[in-house]
Amino acid sequence: MTDPSLFQIRGLTVTSGVLPLLQSVNLDIPAGGVFGFIGPSGAGKSTLLKSLNRLLELTPGLSITGEVKFKASPIYAPAVDPNALRARIGMLFQQPVIFPASILANVLFGVKRLGILPRRELHDAAERALREAALWDEVKDRLKGSALNLSIGQQQRLCLARTLACQPDVLLMDEPTSALDNRSTAAIEDLVLELQSRQPIVLVTHNLPQASRLCGRLALLCAGRLVMFGPTAEVLDAPALEQCLTPSSC
Amino acid sequence: MTGRRRWSLTKWVSGTFSVFALLALAALLVLFIRQSLPVWRQEGWGFLTGKRWFYRQEEFGLAPMLHGTVAVALVALGLAAPLGIGAAIFTAEFLSTRLRLIVKVAIELLAGIPSVVYGLLGILLLRDWVYEAMERFEPLSGDTLLTGGILLGVMILPTIMTLSDDALRTVPASQRLAARALGLNSTETVLHVSLRQALPGLVAAILLAVGRACGEMIAVFLVVGRQDNQWPDKLFSAKPLLEAGQTLSTKLGSSETNIAYGDPLHWAAMVALGLVLLALVTFITAIGVRLQRSPHET
Amino acid sequence: MRRKFIHHFFRLATGLCAAAACAVLGLIVWAIVKRGWPAINWRFFTEQILLVGADGGIFYNLLGTGILLVTAFCVSAPVALSLALLHGVYLPPKRRGTLALLLYILNGVPSILFGIFGMIVFVQFLGWGKSWLTGGILLGFMILPTVTIALMERISAIPRKFGEAAAALGLRESQIIRAVILPQSVGGLVTGSLLGLARAAGETAPIMFTATIFAGATMPSGIKESPVLSLPYHIFILAQDSFDPAVGSKLWGTALTLLMLVFLLSLAALPARLKLKQPAHHD
Numbered sequence: 001m002t003d004p005s006l007f008q009i010r011g012l013t014v015t016s017g018v019l020p021l022l023q024s025v026n027l028d029i030p031a032g033g034v035f036g037f038i039g040p041s042g043a044g045k046s047t048l049l050k051s052l053n054r055l056l057e058l059t060p061g062l063s064i065t066g067e068v069k070f071k072a073s074p075i076y077a078p079a080v081d082p083n084a085l086r087a088r089i090g091m092l093f094q095q096p097v098i099f100p101a102s103i104l105a106n107v108l109f110g111v112k113r114l115g116i117l118p119r120r121e122l123h124d125a126a127e128r129a130l131r132e133a134a135l136w137d138e139v140k141d142r143l144k145g146s147a148l149n150l151s152i153g154q155q156q157r158l159c160l161a162r163t164l165a166c167q168p169d170v171l172l173m174d175e176p177t178s179a180l181d182n183r184s185t186a187a188i189e190d191l192v193l194e195l196q197s198r199q200p201i202v203l204v205t206h207n208l209p210q211a212s213r214l215c216g217r218l219a220l221l222c223a224g225r226l227v228m229f230g231p232t233a234e235v236l237d238a239p240a241l242e243q244c245l246t247p248s249s250c
Numbered sequence: 251m252t253g254r255r256r257w258s259l260t261k262w263v264s265g266t267f268s269v270f271a272l273l274a275l276a277a278l279l280v281l282f283i284r285q286s287l288p289v290w291r292q293e294g295w296g297f298l299t300g301k302r303w304f305y306r307q308e309e310f311g312l313a314p315m316l317h318g319t320v321a322v323a324l325v326a327l328g329l330a331a332p333l334g335i336g337a338a339i340f341t342a343e344f345l346s347t348r349l350r351l352i353v354k355v356a357i358e359l360l361a362g363i364p365s366v367v368y369g370l371l372g373i374l375l376l377r378d379w380v381y382e383a384m385e386r387f388e389p390l391s392g393d394t395l396l397t398g399g400i401l402l403g404v405m406i407l408p409t410i411m412t413l414s415d416d417a418l419r420t421v422p423a424s425q426r427l428a429a430r431a432l433g434l435n436s437t438e439t440v441l442h443v444s445l446r447q448a449l450p451g452l453v454a455a456i457l458l459a460v461g462r463a464c465g466e467m468i469a470v471f472l473v474v475g476r477q478d479n480q481w482p483d484k485l486f487s488a489k490p491l492l493e494a495g496q497t498l499s500t501k502l503g504s505s506e507t508n509i510a511y512g513d514p515l516h517w518a519a520m521v522a523l524g525l526v527l528l529a530l531v532t533f534i535t536a537i538g539v540r541l542q543r544s545p546h547e548t
Numbered sequence: 549m550r551r552k553f554i555h556h557f558f559r560l561a562t563g564l565c566a567a568a569a570c571a572v573l574g575l576i577v578w579a580i581v582k583r584g585w586p587a588i589n590w591r592f593f594t595e596q597i598l599l600v601g602a603d604g605g606i607f608y609n610l611l612g613t614g615i616l617l618v619t620a621f622c623v624s625a626p627v628a629l630s631l632a633l634l635h636g637v638y639l640p641p642k643r644r645g646t647l648a649l650l651l652y653i654l655n656g657v658p659s660i661l662f663g664i665f666g667m668i669v670f671v672q673f674l675g676w677g678k679s680w681l682t683g684g685i686l687l688g689f690m691i692l693p694t695v696t697i698a699l700m701e702r703i704s705a706i707p708r709k710f711g712e713a714a715a716a717l718g719l720r721e722s723q724i725i726r727a728v729i730l731p732q733s734v735g736g737l738v739t740g741s742l743l744g745l746a747r748a749a750g751e752t753a754p755i756m757f758t759a760t761i762f763a764g765a766t767m768p769s770g771i772k773e774s775p776v777l778s779l780p781y782h783i784f785i786l787a788q789d790s791f792d793p794a795v796g797s798k799l800w801g802t803a804l805t806l807l808m809l810v811f812l813l814s815l816a817a818l819p820a821r822l823k824l825k826q827p828a829h830h831d
Contacts, residue, residue: 055431060347087433097428100447110432113442115551159428166432258722261638267630274689275654278665285668336565344559345566353566355818360573362814364750366780367803370787371579374796404572411569437555458656465658467753468780472787499753502660507757511672524664528657535656539649 005069006031006170006200007052012066014047014056014224021047024066025226027219034192034201036215036232038208040245043221045204049172052202053089054082071169087114090168094175096155103150104143106158111165125165133161134191153184160191171201177210189214212236220244279528286522288515297522301481305510310519312526314481318395318495319530322470323463325399325491326406331456334410341411342418343440354415361408369472372401377473389492393475396491401469406459413458413542417451418444450541457538465531467499476500498527580804587801597763597777601786602794606802608766612680612776613749613809615768616759619684620748621741624695627688629730629737632699637725648700655693659753662686666758678775680768683759690754691744698740702733739820746813750806752780779806 007029014022022044029035037045050056054075057064068075075085087110099106107126111117117125126143130136135157139150147158156176163171173192177185192201192214205211211218212232219229222244228235235241289297293310300311341353377392380400421444429439445452475494478501482490502524510516591605598604635647663686670682706729714724760778762785768774779802786799 053431055427058427058430083430083433083435085433086431091431093424093428093431095424097424099425099428099443109429109442110434113438113551114433162432258720260633260722260725264630264633264638267627268634271627271631271689271692272650275650277669278661281665281668282661333565333568336562337569340559340562340566344562353570356570356573358814358818358821359811360569360576362746362750362810363576364752364780364806364810366750366752366783366787367576367580367807370783370799370803371576373787375579404576407569407572435551435555437558438551440558461656465656465660467658467660468784472784499658499660502664503753503756507664507667511667521664521668524661528661531656531658532653535653536649539652 004031005029006071007202008067008069008072009048009051010067010069012048012051012064012068014044014051014062014064016062020224021062022051023224025221027226027229029202030200030217032196032200033216034196034203034214036211036218037202037204037221038206038211038218038235039221039227041206042223043244044224045206045221046174047224048221049174049202049204052172053086053091055086055091057082087116087166088169090163090166090171092156092159092163092171092173092176095179096152096159098147098150098155098158100146100148102144103139103147103158106147107161107165109162111167114166116166126161129161129165130158132164132191132195133157134187135161151184153180153187156180156184156188157191160188164195168199170199171195173201173203175204175206178206185210208236282521282525282528286518286525288518289522290518292515297519298526301479303478303519305506305513305516305519308515310522312498312523314479315496315498315501315523316526317481317485317490318474319464319497319499319527321395321491321495322399322402322474322497323460325396326402326463327456327460329400329403330407330410330459334407334459335414335452335455338411338414338418339440339445342415343436343444354412357408357411361412365405365466365469368401368405369469372397372469372473376401384492387492390494391475393473393494394492395474395495398470398474398495398497399491401473402463402466405466405469406463409459409462410455413455414448414452417448417455417542420451421447454538454542457534457541461531461535461538464497464534465499465527467503470497471500471503474500476504498523498530502527577807580800580807583797583800584802584804587797588804592798592801593805596766597782599794601763601782601798603798606777606779606782606798606805609777609779609782609802610805611767612760612765612778613780613806615680615776616683616687616755616778617745617749619681620687620691621745623685623688624692624744625737625741628692628695628699628740629733631692631696632703632733632736633725633729635696635700636703637721637729648697651693651696654689655697657690659690659751662690662754663757666754671758676771677773678757678759678761679771680759680774680776681771683755683776683778686754686758687748687751690751691741691748694744694747695737695740698743699733699736702736702739703729706732735820739817742813742817743821746810746817749810749813750780752784756781756784779809 005028009025009027012022012025025048037048039045047056051064051068056062099109104126107129108122111125112122127136130139135154138154147155150158177188180188189210192203195201203215215232217230218232218235220227220235220241227240227244228238289310293300297310298312300309301313302309302311341350345353377397380394380397381389381392425443425447426439429443474497476496477494478496480490480493480495502520507520510520593605593610594607595605596608597606635644639647666682666686670676671678676682710728711724714728719727755778759775760781761775762781765775765777768776783799783802783806786795
């Protein structure tokens, strides 16, 4: 009875008022590698991603129905503490969100308050996370300096380090490179490839070359519906993709 | 009549009115300074530190009234700041949009209640409550600095609440969302994200409310006892709160203002008192406004 | 567990604060309505004061407050419009902050100081004595920041393209102001004036030395020595020196009337304010 899926999504429907954002999505996300959501903007990629850590329900006025299982346990069950769930699922946003504080304070922002590590281990955890995010060498001399002085690419890696410090079971990334220049994008992409061996990653992107570089499997969304999913090459070659990306069809 | 005419009628009219308004403001300042000169010449800085105000003896010292103003404002603040900021946190961070709207409307209404109505409630209700509650300390009556302070606290509560709510609203939603995505609960998000970032705005809210408290006259006038020359034996004790007192603004509202006009020195003292009040309130308000509008980081 | 406890405690504590704030409003309104309602009837609004407030009604007080408010509006509206245009159109952006700061400071000036100022300039220097006009001018100045700031917000919210479209048609600056900016800012003038007047209606301090007396005034017929009665001053005087129950009832009735007037004015301004404060969010 072991289930190889990381996420099992069944009949997930999200509506905002009368406007459907997602319509009965059924999808299994496997427990390894990088899984990508692609589709035109407004297709519901971010909505689907945010429903995986229940961040979606913080947006007022949405109704969410259907079932999502994370590691075989339903996450929308009444007994589930959404905060504890979010602590296990890391998330990276489109725009890096930096708290106006020092670099160190930013890295430790979550892990310090979740209480999962003893106080004396925090500094080591910060170093480990910054190394994993390939930022350590650039900031090790100014950990107490303001994080707002970092470049936007460094800020995004700092956000990644902040999430990694909490040692999540899975990483969700919502178009993490769309605000970045080419060099920073390459840095993040390298990190994604490196980190996937340790924990699964779910990535939203509208950049098809990026999807083909990073993702093992893809799901294609269009106008709130799951059009198809499968291995990357298969999805990228499918005629449905072409249809989906021409503006008139959506 | 060409399109290049730079001084159109509209510009001329609005310029005139604007200059008129600014001149009136300047006139207010100049008048207050000029008319108060005699008392500054006689008393010098002693006008601020003098503990005695006896106009028949031509002695003018503000210290007791400064003490009264500060005491009343501190009581008001001690009451309204925690309550107002707490309430603002609850409405801004925990309430649904619709409930938040209802609370905001209620607070707007509370802010609109005229001070003379607060004064009436103070004189006919609060005064007795304070007297009864404090009976074991044997106050002479219910007309005390404490009563004035409590009344003021209720009056500045909506100010603190509205401005704090505005300050919390300026913290970007993305910051809250990032903290929630890390697994922090809503309280931790408020404490470590919203409150920290809204801090200048919250301080501004408090300062603007203090500015209002220092200048408020009518309501305090009716319940504070208006006892002159009440300089406390021990400056930092709570005892004088249970005695009658006088604040800068209540002194200006008393009938002494009418009496003073004929006597240049006495009148100068009253106007100088107004000038001190103006300076105090303007100073506090200006800092508050600057803090409030300081550009948000990120 | 500790985190959960803090969370629940914090939410409860802040919730109690909010409940307390609303309860205070409820208590105040209830206290006034309970005592004031019995005094309210048609005669109360149509008769004049008799027996030092113990009998009769508050007709001339209502009239006086009305006169003061209308005057205050007439004084503040053109000046506020001018200042808002100065801020939104004529001033270079660098100076705008200074003007706004000045307005915020004016807004903070204690109202009793307006009273003293009016006493020096109008009562004594111009020799008007107590006059409705002084009161109206002072109240107008007091509410000037409220009205101007409401107008400024409205003018800066006008989409740039309106002005650009008008300029593209070849309209002069003054024509743009009259064709685009003024019509768009009417709402701001109304909202700001209602809010300002709600505040002015209850003000006692600026008018007590300059414009209003307790009894004996009717419709003013000139400027010099023509005071009016007013609602707030009536309450102020009666609150100080009367414990006669008959007076008490009339007193609370007056307070209730004033409160209703103020609430009506601020509620009328509310819809526009809430709309302005909550720009369309979409996530």
